[in-house]
Amino acid sequence: MDFSHDEIGGFFEFGLSRLNQFPYPIAMQYNSARSAFYDLLKNTFIEKLWIPRFICDSMIEPLNLLGVEICFYDLNSDFSPILPEVLMPNEYLLYVNYFGLCTSVQRRILRKYSGKQIIFDHSQAFFVQPLDCYATVYSPRKFLPVAEGGLLVTNQNIVPEYYKRTAEEMVKQYEHALLRSVSTATHAYNIFQHNEKAFEDCLPREISKITGQMLESFDYASFKEQRLKNFKLLHSQLGEFNQLKVNIEDIESPLTYPLLLDKKLSNMLIQSKIYTPTYWLDSLKRVTKDSFENNFISNVTHLICDQRYGEKEMQFQINKVQECLK
Incomplete structure (x- = not known):
């Protein structure tokens, strides 16, 4: 007999409770932000795009693959873009909400240019809702305990065509996260690095059912609140x-607490098992030595403020930073 319904009985599968708080139900879902970006470019035939020099190489690869003309721009010390006064009708602008600190800059951009020519990258600003623009790209895995994920919010008529993935690949992608949960980050780090290589391919692929269930299971309101609380304490x-310079009243989705000093403190903090991330060293080859971007990349320390931690962990980081500054 041919049954159209799902399997019944047998051993229990992986499952999570559905809180139904996912903040972007209309978003198209991909395995990575870069694949979401690739699909946007492929389906909307953008020919010329202004992008910041301070950006990950992974966001440049889709442009090169699709033959999109790239115009690079620099940033001011408040992350605002240095751009022409007018965008030509055939030109589009990609702007990143850096570390979730730049929503006010985005609003200034929309006052200056037509939103129909603006793509916002919210990979570092998950909890910032889409503004009135051409498209918005998100990367849930930078904010949530998922091993993959990219979201695309746009009014453009796009029907994703996904490349195939095996069930085994989808499960293996979570190996480092599961291993860390029963061991340590150090123990799982090599597997994490190996799994990260899977995202070097920017072709669009669908997220796994595991990730789909997880995205529906999180308490997003509490995650956002805890991040803000941690950021403000730091x-x-x-x-x-x-x-x-940080406008604390304008922040709603911090990725990290970027502490800009005359030198990085990361190596000293790592000795205390504070694993500070590093972002976009690959952009150093595009920026000038005397630029804000070069100084920021070379001297910033990204303190941890995510929802896994509370006041005790924030104070531990503060104490260690203060020891380093003595």
């Missing part, structure tokens, strides 16, 4: 040392 005690 800033309250380290803001006086921070050379990066």
